[in-house]
Amino acid sequence: AQKVTQAQTEISVVEKEDVTLDCVYETRDTTYYLFWYKQPPSGELVFLIRRNSFDEQNEISGRYSWNFQKSTSSFNFTITASQVVDSAVYFCAQGSNTGFQKLVFGTGTRLLVSP
Amino acid sequence: DAGVIQSPRHEVTEMGQEVTLRCKPISGHDYLFWYRQTMMRGLELLIYFNNNVPIDDSGMPEDRFSAKMPNASFSTLKIQPSEPRDSAVYFCASSGLAGGPQETQYFGPGTRLLVL
Numbered sequence: 151a152q153k154v155t156q157a158q159t160e161i162s163v164v165e166k167e168d169v170t171l172d173c174v175y176e177t178r179d180t181t182y183y184l185f186w187y188k189q190p191p192s193g194e195l196v197f198l199i200r201r202n203s204f205d206e207q208n209e210i211s212g213r214y215s216w217n218f219q220k221s222t223s224s225f226n227f228t229i230t231a232s233q234v235v236d237s238a239v240y241f242c243a244q245g246s247n248t249g250f251q252k253l254v255f256g257t258g259t260r261l262l263v264s265p
Numbered sequence: 266d267a268g269v270i271q272s273p274r275h276e277v278t279e280m281g282q283e284v285t286l287r288c289k290p291i292s293g294h295d296y297l298f299w300y301r302q303t304m305m306r307g308l309e310l311l312i313y314f315n316n317n318v319p320i321d322d323s324g325m326p327e328d329r330f331s332a333k334m335p336n337a338s339f340s341t342l343k344i345q346p347s348e349p350r351d352s353a354v355y356f357c358a359s360s361g362l363a364g365g366p367q368e369t370q371y372f373g374p375g376t377r378l379l380v381l
Contacts, residue, residue, distance in 0.1 A: 185369065195356060195372035241308070245368070252321070253370060255308040 152177045154244050156256035163232050164264055171227040171259045173242030179203075183245040184218065184225045185253065190238040198240075201225060232263045267291070269373035271357050277379045283345040286376045289338055290359030298370060299332055299342050300356040308356075314340065347380045354378070 153176040186198040270289040334340040358370040
């Protein structure tokens with residue numbers, strides 16, 4: 151069975167600090183997909199990134215970067231120079247290529263960025 | 266392009282009443298998902314459809330919940346009768362064929378349901 155663990159329940163930082171959100175996954179599948187979603191205070195779920203299991207290249211998008219390491223089953227998310235608008239709950243999720251993409255979500259990490 | 270559309274955005278009802286939540290998936294997507302989010306249980310998949318056919322409804326909590334997808338552009342989630350413990354945010358999401366870049370699930374804004 152798949153499982154996604156986000157051990158950090160809540161993180162508080164001051165604006166301009168860098169912050170890393172951890173995500174550890176468990177799966178027996180050889181092909182799988184990892185995702186990050188952002189849920190701002192307004193409540194919608196916003197897709198941030200999708201990563202295939204066969205692509206371990208790290209990705210950078212502006213202030214956001216993702217580090218995917220199969221050896222440690224981790225898919226961590228770093229925000230550089232955090233801003234107040236980054237305050238949200240961030241969810242890591244895993245999908246399988248077996249059957250269909252039933253996403254398994256972690257419990258989320260609430261990030262509070264204060265000015 | 267329009268994303269997933271859900272209505273209503275907020276619903277307040279009394280226990281025992283019927284509640285119907287609506288969803289319009291992204292055009293061209295052939296998978297549709299209904300999720301429920303609560304503080305206690307987080308995000309839970311209730312049911313999903315492929316080409317308008319329900320594939321897995323194992324997450325539907327009980328017979329009071331039902332979902333339909335009469336066509337590719339519309340789905341409903343119905344609760345009858347509603348109970349206070351059904352209070353939650355209900356999300357609809359859609360995605361395209363597995364194996365391609367469309368397989369990402371895109372979520373609607375959610376319906377915040379409060380059953381008094």
